[in-house]
Amino acid sequence: DGGITQSPKYLFRKEGQNVTLSCEQNLNHDAMYWYRQDPGQGLRLIYYSQIVNDFQKGDIAEGYSVSREKKESFPLTVTSAQKNPTAFYLCASSIFGTSGRAIYNEQFFGPGTRLTVL
Amino acid sequence: SQQGEEDPQALSIQEGENATMNCSYKTSINNLQWYRQNSGRGLVHLILIRSNEREKHSGRLRVTLDTSKKSSSLLITASRAADTASYFCATDAWGGGADGLTFGKGTHLIIQP
Numbered sequence A: 001d002g003g004i005t006q007s008p009k010y011l012f013r014k015e016g017q018n019v020t021l022s023c024e025q026n027l028n029h030d031a032m033y034w035y036r037q038d039p040g041q042g043l044r045l046i047y048y049s050q051i052v053n054d055f056q057k058g059d060i061a062e063g064y065s066v067s068r069e070k071k072e073s074f075p076l077t078v079t080s081a082q083k084n085p086t087a088f089y090l091c092a093s094s095i096f097g098t099s100g101r102a103i104y105n106e107q108f109f110g111p112g113t114r115l116t117v118l
Numbered sequence B: 001s002q003q004g005e006e007d008p009q010a011l012s013i014q015e016g017e018n019a020t021m022n023c024s025y026k027t028s029i030n031n032l033q034w035y036r037q038n039s040g041r042g043l044v045h046l047i048l049i050r051s052n053e054r055e056k057h058s059g060r061l062r063v064t065l066d067t068s069k070k071s072s073s074l075l076i077t078a079s080r081a082a083d084t085a086s087y088f089c090a091t092d093a094w095g096g097g098a099d100g101l102t103f104g105k106g107t108h109l110i111i112q113p
Helices: none
Strands: A004-007 A010-013 A019-025 A031-037 A043-051 A054-057 A064-066 A076-078 A087-094 A107-109 A113-117 B005-007 B010-014 B019-024 B029-037 B043-050 B055-058 B061-066 B071-076 B085-093 B107-112
Touching: A004 A087, A010 A019, A019 A031, A019 A087, A019 A113, A043 A064, A076 A087, A107 B043, B005 B085, B010 B019, B019 B107, B029 B061, B029 B071, B043 B055, B043 B061, B043 B071, B071 B085
Parallel strands: A010 A113, B010 B107
Antiparallel strands: A004 A019, A019 A076, A031 A043, A031 A087, A043 A054, A064 A076, A087 A107, A087 A113, B005 B019, B019 B071, B029 B043, B029 B085, B055 B061, B061 B071, B085 B107
């Protein structure tokens, strides 16, 4: 089955610790994304990557880091510098196709990781 | 800042009724998408409408786009209990490339049996 997976589903972290959230896709998508969702809120973009070995900061990158060593994988590290890390984290991927002059960017989401800082 | 704003924030209707949600945005877009999120889960893509399209249908879903008013609406006809979820609009800004979508805060839809 093709899809995008995230692990773990739930993660608990002590203050001052770094933690890494996993995101893997077998959809052969070039672009991958990390979003953060707080209760009752929409999604905010943390980092994105359009191609292997390249990634860009999103709107709220401070306190986070990523890597893109393989097309299938885009892990997110929540560092101790992130002051309020408790949130629901969503990973997505897209094929980022073009049709004529139009660009489309339908995204496929993983099931999410809920991170709680103790 | 978030581009899309959904309205209403919450909506509760009886099963079988139609549900309408609205989305407004601020800047020029390439396309607008609607997603559904069940509680505690990831988002599922419902429908994409391009900036040169005015209306699109997919099963019980109907989406309209008015670029002059910078607004879109999602209509779910003959609602079912399984439609209970949060619905988000997301915009892909013109020329923005693969740099992520900008999401609104969502409309929480509850279908009463």
